[in-house]
Amino acid sequence: MQNPDRPVVGVNYVPREQWWNAWVDFDEASIADDLAAIASLGCDHIRIQCLWPVFQPFPTSVSPIALKRLSTVLDRAHDVGLDVWVTVLNGFLSGWVFRPAWMHDRNVFTDSLAISAATNLLDAVAGVVAEHPAGAGVDLGNEPNMLVGSEREPVTGHDLDNWARQMIAAVGAAAPGLPVVLGADHQPWTTTKVGFSRALLANELDVTTVHAWPYFSGFLDHFGEHDDKAWAIGAYLAQVAAAHQATARPIWIQEIGVAPEWVSEVDVEHATERLLRHALSVPGVAGLSWWASHDIRREHSGFNSVEYELGLLDVHNRLKPVGRRFTDVVAELRNASSPRPAAGQVVLAGDAPADHDFAARWAQSWVDGRPPQILLAP
Numbered sequence: 001m002q003n004p005d006r007p008v009v010g011v012n013y014v015p016r017e018q019w020w021n022a023w024v025d026f027d028e029a030s031i032a033d034d035l036a037a038i039a040s041l042g043c044d045h046i047r048i049q050c051l052w053p054v055f056q057p058f059p060t061s062v063s064p065i066a067l068k069r070l071s072t073v074l075d076r077a078h079d080v081g082l083d084v085w086v087t088v089l090n091g092f093l094s095g096w097v098f099r100p101a102w103m104h105d106r107n108v109f110t111d112s113l114a115i116s117a118a119t120n121l122l123d124a125v126a127g128v129v130a131e132h133p134a135g136a137g138v139d140l141g142n143e144p145n146m147l148v149g150s151e152r153e154p155v156t157g158h159d160l161d162n163w164a165r166q167m168i169a170a171v172g173a174a175a176p177g178l179p180v181v182l183g184a185d186h187q188p189w190t191t192t193k194v195g196f197s198r199a200l201l202a203n204e205l206d207v208t209t210v211h212a213w214p215y216f217s218g219f220l221d222h223f224g225e226h227d228d229k230a231w232a233i234g235a236y237l238a239q240v241a242a243a244h245q246a247t248a249r250p251i252w253i254q255e256i257g258v259a260p261e262w263v264s265e266v267d268v269e270h271a272t273e274r275l276l277r278h279a280l281s282v283p284g285v286a287g288l289s290w291w292a293s294h295d296i297r298r299e300h301s302g303f304n305s306v307e308y309e310l311g312l313l314d315v316h317n318r319l320k321p322v323g324r325r326f327t328d329v330v331a332e333l334r335n336a337s338s339p340r341p342a343a344g345q346v347v348l349a350g351d352a353p354a355d356h357d358f359a360a361r362w363a364q365s366w367v368d369g370r371p372p373q374i375l376l377a378p
Helices: 019-023 028-040 064-079 112-130 144-150 157-174 198-203 219-223 233-243 268-279 305-309 321-334 356-364
Strands: 008-012 045-049 083-087 135-142 180-183 208-212 251-256 285-291 345-348 373-376
Touching: 008 321, 028 064, 045 135, 045 285, 064 083, 064 112, 083 112, 112 135, 112 157, 135 144, 135 157, 144 157, 157 180, 157 198, 180 208, 180 251, 198 208, 208 233, 219 356, 233 251, 233 268, 233 285, 233 356, 233 373, 251 268, 268 285, 268 321, 345 356
Parallel strands: 008 045, 008 285, 045 083, 083 135, 135 180, 208 251, 251 285, 345 373
Antiparallel strands: none
C-alpha cells in the first residue's frame, strides 16, 4: 500500500457463510476456503471488519476468543499469500449500526469511557496485527462519520478530529510503525456535512483512503450509466484527496463496487471494468479494494437489497462473471505501463466541498481520455 508505482489490489472480505457474524459462529474451514478463492482472483490483500460488540462486550476488557479468532483469520490469509488490513471500531457496517450494549447512552466521540474503551480495543487488536506476518495495518473504523446521526447530542467536526487523533495515538503507542488509516466515506470530501476534516484525512494517516461508490456518491445519478464519467468516481475522489495533501502520500481506494440493481442499460461487468480502469489510472493510487469478495446469503434477511449481490464470488465460492472480468482486468493492469500524467488542471476552492458542480467542471476538462489534475486554491 506504500508504493504507487506498484498498486496492490484486493477485496473487502465478506464471509460467505455468516457475513461478519462469523466472529460468533466461527467456521475456520469455510473461511480458509473463502480466502483461497480470493487469492485465486489475483488479489494480494483483504480488508476485514471486526464487530465492536463482539470484540468488546464490556468497556474495560476485550474478548480473548475474538482476538484468537482474529489471529486464526490472519493465519489462514497468510497460508494463501494475502495481507490483511483489520478494521476495528465498526459501529457502522453494511448499513447496520453496531454499538456495544454498555454504550447505549454514551457518545462515541466525546464520552470519556467510550474513548478509553476504544483505545483499549485498538491496543489489543494492533498488538495481534503487528506481531503477525500477514498483518498489513489497522483501519480505525469503517465510516465512523456515519455514526454522527446516531448520537443523542450534537457532534462537531472538531470532536471527530480530536477523536481520530486519540485513536491514531493509541495504535502508535501499542504498535510503533504499524500503518494506520481511517475509512471515512465520500461525504467529508464532497459535502459540508459534519465529518472529519479533509486536512486530517489527507495528512494525518499513513495512507489516505477514499470510499468511491458511484451510487452513494451521486455520480451515477448525476452523469448517467452510459456516461463513462459515472464510473470515474474512484479517479475523482483519489484526485480530490491528493489535492488536500500537503505532501504526497499513498492513496487507497478502500471501497469501490457496483450493484446489479443500479444499472439497467449497461451490464455489471462493463461497470466493473470501467471503475477499475479509471481508479487505477491516477498517479498516486497505491491500492484498491473491491467491495466485496462474496455475496450475502439471501436467508440472512434484514440487509438492504443492494447488499446481497456485491460479491465477485457467490455464496458457494463460485466465480461470478463479474469476478472473471475483475480478474482479467486486474491481471492486465498489473502488466500495464505507469499511469499517464493528468491533462491540464482544474482548481477547487480551498474550503469548498468537491460536490457535483465541481465534478461537472472536472468532467468537462478531460483531454484525450485523461482527467485534469485537481489543485487546491489557497
